[in-house]
Amino acid sequence: MRLRLQLFEFEDLPWFPSVIRAGMMDYLRFMISALRTYQPIVPLLREGLQATGQRRLLELGAGAGGGTEGVALALRRYPELDQLRVTLTDLYPQPAAWQLLAQRNAPVIDFEPAPVDALAVTPALTGFRTIFSAFHHFAPAAAEALLADAVRQNSGIGVFEGAGKHWLEILLAWTVLPVAQLLITPFIRPFRLSRLFFTYVVPLIPLFTIWDGTVSILRLYPPEQLLALARRADPDQRFQWQAGRARHAWGPQVTYLVGWPKVNSYT
Template identity: 85%
Template sequence: MRLRLQLFEFEDLPWFPKAIRAGMMDYLRFMISTLRTYQPIVPLLREALHATGQQQVVELCAGAGGGTEGVALALRRHPELEQLRVTLTDLYPQPAAWQLLQERTAGVIGYETAAVDALAVPPRLTGFRTVFSAFHHFPPAAAEALLADAVQQGAGIGVFEGAGKHWLEIGLAWTVLPVAQLLITPFIRPFALSRLFFTYVVPLIPLFTIWDGTVSILRMYPPAQLLALARRADPEQRFRWQAGKVRHKWGPEVTYLVGVPK
């Protein structure tokens, strides 16, 4: 699917209720972690970290941290990355969810409590930058600015979307995934009474998840568009860029863009 529509997602809206946004993000984190969605990009990220000599990762637009734990622990199994640390950041920080990840990983994953704008990352937050499941939120001008900020600060960056941008994925968002959400919500941690209320009593979390999940796929940039954004963000060609798709062993794809300083 090459079509890209710049529609809106409810979770992007400043007035959107925090409890519902947190419930949606917790569900996304649970599903991505359980399905190990981002495991196929571990070799790509390992190569990029080797190229930049980094042991510190700064995750932008982290949401509830979906996928970060599995990827970080997989990377640390390699001797050259045994000191790897990850710092989660977001414009809407979620310390309750991040604290859980910090505890489960014995401090491998940490977080920034202050809001962080991915288009203007504070210079004190050094390290290789990653964006999981969030780059599609940015319209072209903002997406280019996000990449340009990494180039200007000489920080390598990896953008990863847990889908291959196919119509089948939209079909799943309307059928299988809502049923899964109803089944797994009681098992999501940390526990939140509001999550149960807005899932089963007033089902706003499932309804908004269906809409945002559909729009996410329609807003995704395919590899060719990712490379075009990168080239505009890096007119002096200071970085090496690659984009494409990698397939999970059980079928789903991950779309990626990786850039490292030359």
């Protein structure tokens, strides 16, 4: 599917209730972790970390931290990355969800409690930048600015979306995934009565999840568009870029863009 529609997602709207947004993000984190969505891109991140000499991932737009734990633990199995650390950041921080991840994985995962703008990251926050399941939220101009900020600060970056942008994924978002959400919600941690209320009594979380999940796929940048954004963000060709789709052995795909400074571009 090459079509990209810049529709809106409710979770992006400033007025959207935080309790509903948190419930949606908690579900997304649970599913990404349970399905090991981002395991196919571990070798790509390993290559980027080796090329840049970084031993910290700086996750932008972290949401509830979906995918972070599995990817970090997989990377730390490599001897050269056994000291890897991860810092979670977001424009809308979720310290309650992050605290759970940090405690369970101390000292591997920590977080920045203050809002962080992915388009202008403070230089004090260093590391190889990652964006899981969030890059599609940015319209082309903002997406280009996000990549340009990484280039300007000479920071490697990886953009990862847990879909291959296929019509079948939209069908799943309307059929299988809502049923799964109803089944797994009681097992999501941290436990929240509000999550149960807005899932089973007033089912706003499932309804908004269906809409945002569908729009996410329609807004997702295919690999050729990701590369075009990267080239505009890096007009001097300081970085080496690659984009594509990584596939799970059991079928699902991850769309990705990774880039890091060329050898003669390091500061």
